[in-house]
Amino acid sequence: MSDIDVLDVVVRMIEEVVGADVLLDMTVTPDTTFSDDLGLESIEFVALADKLRERYGDRVDLVAFLGDMDIDEIMAMTVGQLVDHIESHQPAVSS
Amino acid sequence: MDIHARGLRFHVQQLGPEDGPVLVFAHGLVMDNLSSFYYTLAAPLAKQGVRTVLFDLRGHGLSARPPTGYSPQDSALDLLAILDELDIQQPVYVLGNSYGGIVAMHTALKAAHRVAGVVVVEAACSGAPGELWVEDIVNTLSVAALGLEFDRTQDQLKALGQRKVAKLAGNANALLNGTSLIDDLVGGSLLSEADLKQIACPVLGVFGGESELIDAATHLAAHVPDCTTHVVPGLGHTVLREATDELLATILAWLR
Numbered sequence: 626m627s628d629i630d631v632l633d634v635v636v637r638m639i640e641e642v643v644g645a646d647v648l649l650d651m652t653v654t655p656d657t658t659f660s661d662d663l664g665l666e667s668i669e670f671v672a673l674a675d676k677l678r679e680r681y682g683d684r685v686d687l688v689a690f691l692g693d694m695d696i697d698e699i700m701a702m703t704v705g706q707l708v709d710h711i712e713s714h715q716p717a718v719s720s
Numbered sequence: 721m722d723i724h725a726r727g728l729r730f731h732v733q734q735l736g737p738e739d740g741p742v743l744v745f746a747h748g749l750v751m752d753n754l755s756s757f758y759y760t761l762a763a764p765l766a767k768q769g770v771r772t773v774l775f776d777l778r779g780h781g782l783s784a785r786p787p788t789g790y791s792p793q794d795s796a797l798d799l800l801a802i803l804d805e806l807d808i809q810q811p812v813y814v815l816g817n818s819y820g821g822i823v824a825m826h827t828a829l830k831a832a833h834r835v836a837g838v839v840v841v842e843a844a845c846s847g848a849p850g851e852l853w854v855e856d857i858v859n860t861l862s863v864a865a866l867g868l869e870f871d872r873t874q875d876q877l878k879a880l881g882q883r884k885v886a887k888l889a890g891n892a893n894a895l896l897n898g899t900s901l902i903d904d905l906v907g908g909s910l911l912s913e914a915d916l917k918q919i920a921c922p923v924l925g926v927f928g929g930e931s932e933l934i935d936a937a938t939h940l941a942a943h944v945p946d947c948t949t950h951v952v953p954g955l956g957h958t959v960l961r962e963a964t965d966e967l968l969a970t971i972l973a974w975l976r
Contacts, residue, residue: 664883664887666887667753667755667758668731668754668776670755671754675721675733688735688766692763695759696755696760
């Protein structure tokens with residue numbers, strides 16, 4: 626699975642959480658931060674984490690990943706850091 | 721996930737094994753939501769085998785915002801109805817932070833057979849400390865309500881491109897100026913001392929040593945039959961966020 630795939634999925638989920646209008650004027654890249662660039666609220670990040678858990682299952686173990694950070698560290702994360710975590714915990718793809 | 725209970729949609733999150741002891745979290749007022757537990761206590765407790773249930777109180781976070789029903793007694797009924805929807809019939813622990821502590825105590829009072837224990841973090845539930853808190857919070861919220869209504873804070877922030885702050889201000893405005901929340905707080909939201917004596921389950925109270933609510937710790941210990949208190953020295957109202965590890969250790973020791 627390539628970078629683009631997971632990034633695309635994450636961007637689509639961000640759009641579902643914050644509403645498409647928020648992203649109209651910007652392109653989300655791996656360097657985009659959740660707090661400063663996207664203005665994501667902490668409760669919206671919870672909703673995003675929930676969607677990721679549904680999509681990728683417990684193997685991605687987002688709870689443990691996030692559990693090692695405090696809320697400020699989580700919100701200061703870039704989209705790319707989250708994508709990297711998901712990719713490194715994905716099972717080998719057999720498509 | 722969304723749960724429909726008492727005719728409303730509630731945002732609910734669960735972490736931890738399904739067969740563990742259940743701990744339900746109730747958060748604080750207006751600017752607070754379940755994320756304050758999601759990023760602090762929920763994951764470490766889940767790791768210790770506790771099934772944690774987090775929900776956004778009505779009007780807060782991602783739950784629905786009806787015009788009425790904002791007393792802590794109503795929120796206690798919301799909590800019990802959510803447990804019903806999740807088919808959790810075993811007695812649960814309820815942990816409330818700040819205002820959520822009052823919700824937790826009302827839950828124990830309303831449904832003694834369904835509550836195994838209560839953890840109150842920085843909440844004044846009754847007596848003089850409770851009355852002072854209600855007076856203070858009602859004043860603060862009323863001033864904020866006027867400010868939000870007349871300054872058009874949200875529009876100004878939006879114009880500045882401050883999406884997050886604008887959204888928080890918008891939610892606070894809708895809650896304070898569009899619902900009965902402030903009125904519901906004024907009218908009998910506290911427990912009486914007789915109520916405290918009736919609390920049948922063990923209660924753990926955790927307070928900050930420098931908190932304005934510190935008198936509530938002695939009040940709670942004096943009236944609840946089975947009460948343990950723990951004071952975190954040097955901290956104010958922000959125990960959950962600033963003393964997460966100490967709070968977690970205290971809760972785990974108390975649960976065992």
